[in-house]
Amino acid sequence: MDGNKTRAVAPLHDLENPAEFIARHIGPSQDEIDAMLAQLGHASLEDLAQAIVPESIRLAAPLALPPPVSEAQALQDIAALAQANRVLRSLIGMGYYGTIMPAVIARNVFENPAWYTAYTPYQAEISQGRLEAVLNFQTMIGDLTAMPIANASLLDEGTAAAEAMMLARRAARSQSNRFLVSRDCHPQTISVVRTRAEPLGIEVVVGDEANAVGDYFGVLLQYPASTGEVYDHAATVRNVHRTGALVAVASDLLALTVLEPPGRWGADIVIGSAQRFGVPMGFGGPHAGFLACRAEFKRSVPGRLVGVSVDAQGDPALRLALQTREQHIRREKATSNICTAQVLLAVIAAMYAIYHGADGLRRIAMRVHRLAVILAAGLRTAGLRVNESFFDTLRIDGVDAARVHAAARARGYNLRDLGPRTIGISLDETSSRDDVQALWSVLGVEADLDALERSQPDALPPELRRGPDYLLHPVFHRHRSETAMLRYLRELADRDLALDRTMIPLGSCTMKLNAASEMIPVSWPQFAALHPYAPADQSAGYRALIESLEGMLAECTGYDRVSVQPNSGAQGEFAGLLAIRAFHRDRGQAQRTVCLIPESAHGTNPASASLAGMQVVVVACDAQGNIDVADLAAKAQLHAERLAALMVTYPSTNGVFEESIREICDIVHRCGGQVYTDGANLNALIGLAKPAEFGSDVSHLNLHKTFCIPHGGGGPGVGPVAVKSHLAPYLPGHLGEAKSVGMISAANYGSASILPISWMYLTMMGGTGITRATQVALLNANYLTRKLAPHYPVLYSGRNGYVAHECILDLRPIKEQCGISAEDVAKRLMDYGFHAPTLSFPVPGTLMIEPTESESQGELDRFVDAMVRIRAEIRAVETGAADREDNPLRNAPHTAAMVSADSWEHAYSRELAAFPTPALRRRKYWPPVARVDNVYGDRNLVCACPPTADWVDSPVPSA
Ligand SMILES: Cc1ncc(COP(=O)(O)O)c(C=O)c1O
Structure with missing residues (x-):
């Protein structure tokens, strides 16, 4: 053997394959890319991009981002950033509390792509699962606040307070432009309200609610107060109402399981955060804010509302209600600009309530309360001054605060800083007897926990105690074993079409891959368990990650500075x-x-x-x-x-x-x-x-578009x-x-805790990967357009006849000719197992398709095949071969119940209805309801879980 013979040795760098993730994120293989390019007549992706992007704006140099790294390496790198955060037990309160996400919810919702990759439920028929979950959320909020209407979530408590202010301004009789915010509100709420008030010419007065009667159109109270006291506001509310002003109350859901709800003492609007119902603090978010109000404000409510309606078969079905309030219809006259909200987090909070039920929630609330009572009693025995009434939050006066904070941190606790002589302590679901003992020792107190436990009465004002008069609907009783919960979550997820089953070609929404390795760090306690107002030295890792992400986003866009604070587009x-x-x-x-x-x-x-x-x-x-x-x-x-x-x-x-x-x-x-x-x-x-x-x-x-944060069924997002x-x-x-x-x-x-998703994406793709992703997004969109153009008119195109990353199909001429609308096509696509493209935006009567770079040529072809077959179905109507009304498009989608019913009186076959392509026999998604009647639901508005008897036994008659 010739020992000198040179072997072809692969360079180690290639074997390490740091760019591995790029080909995982990008759907089409190189062969598919070549084939699609050939169909478009281009030799390379660069060549195609040059043909599409105007020369005057094209980048001269490639992005100066670091080179790509493998998934494993990126996870290691982000783990190092996570380790630089120090997670103490934060008892700071201010609307953020420790909580336990039940494992069955963590595994089956929070970490389950069936839930987190879904889109906002505009297409109701394929969204019944998450619509039901959000209806549960609305019911829960309505019950706990004792208000008839609750929306499908807002972005956080601060913005919910700002929305309440604007709602009060629209609805109040008072013509004043002044809004009183109680000084008992959380400081960040006051800050957000001020920001939102100023451009609208609203004067915010922060003061004592005893002065609430005056020249105001509304008043915002906090119940319990930010520093813990539980006040009886009934007299204040009566007095405010006499002046024609409205009362909004920022409240706490866990406290409301044991305290008289604001709806019973006259509040007009109740807002807050559902964070402590199982959603980690996450250094500030995302969490579901909520807003509940009196029924007469229903047309003025900001955000989305899920309501009950009927489908074409007369069966109950859910859908988004009163959409004419929203900005896509009312534009600058809209009641709010909120679009993406916090649906995934609302789902988690609702499932937390379902998992625990009213009695479980009360038990948690009373445990937290009793621990706070014992803690307070011990502090008093040592001569410290503590508030008299409270739920879970103590305000402790007369201490050397600097010394206490230092001692607390040394024991692993963050307490609230209320000045040089005052501290605050908020206990939560995770608090224990050991914590009480540790806090006593931090404050130099020696006390007998068992003796105090026996001797101390509750500290809830007796006149404000609440009975177990909420969450009475069976959904809050039925799913208490883990088996039942697991199956309920699966049942709901099965009703929906998310990215884990099919491409979601929604134009303007960029439904691309949300990779598992991008999602994994979000669950890590070093990111999930940080309080947003913990001392800055504890969040060094977060701040390094944010700085790095902001830097990469600045490089991608050419801007000089970035702020990640806005929590939606x-x-x-x-x-x-x-x-x-x-x-x-x-x-x-x-x-x-x-x-x-x-x-x-x-x-x-x-x-x-x-x-x-x-x-x-x-x-x-x-x-x-x-x-x-x-x-x-x-x-x-x-x-x-x-x-x-x-x-x-x-x-x-x-x-x-x-x-x-x-x-x-x-x-x-x-x-x-x-x-x-x-x-x-x-x-x-x-x-x-x-x-x-x-x-x-x-x-x-929109990090929840271009930078891979999943849409969560309507949020979270980062803008x-x-x-x-x-x-x-x-x-x-x-x-x-x-x-x-x-x-x-x-x-x-x-919403800091989801920033790791975009950081991971950019880190794994690097400058080359992210540029290639853009090029393939253009390729996929133009390939689809080229394939569909012979069948449907493409409304707009730019340079050289190319579209950008999405295309608009114009269904208006078809509708004019034969009555088949863009909506009919959208619904028929469901029978083929697809989520519809964006319907009637930005042009009414059209479909806007955005495939993204994550879809393979095979998936694009499957979609094209469906669209071409649908065109043939339309043509049958055009030529008169099919009836104008009784055809598979007008009756779509077809449920299993419809096609398996004893009688079938349509002019087309059951097979065409359910299995319009042979492949569907092996892979069929059954829409759980037939076409939903939006008008009926708006005329008969029901925005909470209806009695089950209505649901199961008696089909609601068609309007
Ligand atoms: C073009 C455009 N601008 C702004 C937004 C608003 O973003 P967000 O829903 O995150 O508030 C959207 C959302 O779909 C959008 O498509």
């Missing part, structure tokens, strides 16, 4: 517009309040502009769906003195790269305005162009706001900071 819009407003004001140009918005814009744009105190002026779009530059120039000129901003989505909401974007930015700048780019469509841009480089001043990004340096001083402030723009969300870093 709409919040990011609001934050960006406030930055623009503050910038103009600082330059003595407070009159700049006009915001130009193209008619195709997403509804949150005009809604956010009006919340930021701006007047919306609509700019026309041309026949190609681009901004009509002449109209823009004319309007910018007309309002030049008062022009604050243009809000533009890029690529446009119509899914095209507008060639004139630089010119558009120049026009706005010449007239003294700032350019806001809605970053919801960044999935078409990252690595190819940067908004800040083509002239934009500020953007929000970082990214700015050029001149706007950096106006980014959202942190608690206690004196800045011209205050807090946007209740926590300094918003």
Whole structure:
């Protein structure tokens, strides 16, 4: 043997394969990419991207992000960041408490893609599981607050308080513009309320609720108070009502299991956070905020509402109710800009209540209370001053606070800092006898726990004690064994179509892969168990992660600074517009309040502009769906003195790269305005162009689109706001900071605990991977468009006839000709096992399709096949071969009950109804309800669990 023969040795770097994740995230294989490129007539992804993206904005250099790393390496790296956080037991309170997520919920909801990869339930028929879960949430909130209407979640307690203020302003008889916020409210709530009030000209007075009677349109109370006292507010409420003002109450769900609910003592609106029902503190979020109110405000409620209706068979079915309140219809006149909310967290909170039931919740509440009673009694024996009435929170006066905090930290506890002589302690579900003993020793107290336990009465005011008069619906009794709970969760998940079963081609929503390794760190206690207001030295890991993420996002977009505080895209819009407003004001140009918005814009744009105190002026779009530059120039000129901003989505909401974007930015700048780019469509841009480089001043990004945070069935999301340096001083402030723009969300870093998802994505993809992802997103969209164009008219296209990362199919000519609508196609797709594309946005009567880079060619072809078959079904109607009304499209979706009923009176076969392609025989999703009647549900509004007898026995008659 020739020992010198050279072996072909693979370089170790290749074997280590650090770029491994890129091919896991990107759906099509290299062969599929080549095949699709060939069909489009391009030699490479770069070549295709050049043909699509206007030359004037194309990046000259690749993204300066670190190279990709493997999943295992990224997990190791993020574990090191997690280790840099120090998790103490935080007894700080302020609306954030230790809690235990039942393991069955952790495993089957929190960590289950069937729940977390679902989309907002706009398509009700394939969303019955999560709609039921949210209906349970609404029922739970309604019961605990004793209010008839509760919404499907808000972003956090602070923003819920701000929404309550605005609701009070709309609904109160009083014409005042002043809102009294009790000084007993959590400080971050006060801060968020101030931020939201100022641009609307609302004067916030923070004061004593004893002075609540005065020139106010509303009052916000906190019950129990932020520092623990439980006051009887009934007389205050009566007096406030006499002045024509309304009362909103920030409350605590666990306290409400044992305390008289605000609805019984006259509150008009009740808000709060459902965090302590099983959702980790997560350094501030995400958690479900809630808002409940009197029935007469139902058309004014912010956020989504799940309601009961009927389907085409007359059977009960759930769907989103009263949608005409929302911004996609009412635009700048909307009651709120909230779009993405906190559905996944609302589901977890509702399941926590179902798991424990009323008696279990009371037991937890009373355990927490009794431990607090014993703790307080021990402190009093040592001469310390403690509040008389409380649920779980003690305010302890007359201590050397610095010494106590230091001693507490040495024992592993964070206490609330209430000044040099005062501390606060909030016990929670995780508290134990040992904690009481440890806290006594921190405070130099020696006491006999057992003796105090026997001798001490409760500290709940007797007149405010509540009986077990809530959660009486059977759903809160039936699922108490783990087996029953497991099966209930599975049953609900099985009713829904999420990304774990099929592509979800929702335009503007970017339903891409949410990889398991991105999700894993979210559950780690080093990220999950931190209190948002724990001392800063305990969150070094978080802050390093956030800094690194903000840096990577800045590199991707070209901006100079990023704040991750906004906890949704709409919040990011609001934050960006406030930055623009503050910038103009600082330059003595407070009159700049006009915001130009193209008619195709997403509804949150005009809604956010009006919340930021701006007047919306609509700019026309041309026949190609681009901004009509002449109209823009004319309007910018007309309002030049008062022009604050243009809000533009890029690529446009119509899914095209507008060639004139630089010119558009120049026009706005010449007239003294700032350019806001809605970053919801960044999935078409990252690595190819940067908004800040083509002239934009500020953007929000949807981390729950481009950067892989799952949609959770309607939230959580993160909407970082990214700015050029001149706007950096106006980014959202942190608690206690004196800045011209205050807090946007209740926590300094918003929904911090899901930021690891985007960090993992960027770290594993690196600059090359993320650029390739964008290129494949363009490829997939254009491949689909090319395949579908012979069958359906494609509404808009840009350069060289290409779309960006999504395309709009125009169903209006078809509807005109044969009556089959975009909605019929959307519903028929369910029979084929697909989630419908975006329906009627941004153009009524159309379907907007966004496949993302994560779908393989095989999955795209499966979708094309379904759409082509559906076109043939339409053609049968067009030619008269099928009846105009009795056809598989108009009757879609078809349930198992419909096709297996004894009688079948349709003009087409059962087989065509249920198995329109042979493959469906092996892989069939059965929509659990037939087409839902939206109008019936809005006319007969029911937004809580209906009595089971109605549900099971008596089909509701059609309207
Ligand atoms: C174009 C566009 N802008 C803004 C938003 C608002 O984002 P969020 O739902 O996170 O508030 C969306 C959400 O779908 C969107 O599609």
